Amino acid sequence: DGGITQSPKYLFRKEGQNVTLSCEQNLNHDAMYWYRQDPGQGLRLIYYSQIVNDFQKGDIAEGYSVSREKKESFPLTVTSAQKNPTAFYLCASTGWTAGAFFGQGTRLTVV
């Protein structure tokens, strides 16, 4: 079945540690996105990528980094510079006519 897979489902980060969230899609979509969702708030765009080897900052890119070496993969690294990383992270992809598809999310907690 085609879809988007995010892993892990739960992730714990120690202070000062970098962690990487995985996002893989087999929908052959060009565009991929990372969003952050905090309790009671909407989705905020972190980074997005329209094509391999190219990506743009969203509204809250500080403290995060991404790469897009393959069409299928768009990993997000939460760096130690992100001072408040505890949140629910969602990855999405879009195709020309199919609209957006989302993964099931990764819940990141600082311990």
Added chain:
Amino acid sequence: KQEVTQIPAALSVPEGENLVLNCSFTDSAIYNLQWFRQDPGKGLTSLLLIQSSQREQTSGRLNASLDKSSGRSTLYIAASQPGDSATYLCAVEDMRAGANSKLTFGKGITLSVRP
């Protein structure tokens, strides 16, 4: 910059009511508009996708309409059920130079359907 607004933020209704959820957007140059459902702690599930050339889409008890000229979309839920309780988000995909697109979301409407 595209802005998407959904009002009210929360809604509570008795079971059986017909509902209208509203979504407005500021830039009418959109590629499509999509309605999603999100259950607590879960990802977003697509409900309906309306291409910019379309006026509405239907799936079961759900009907979504799009009026690009006024920058509005509505999601109609017929005969609401407790299982419809969730957060409903709308998103627009913008048409940009070079055919690149960007998704912009509203903050969602949290719906509670009381038995």
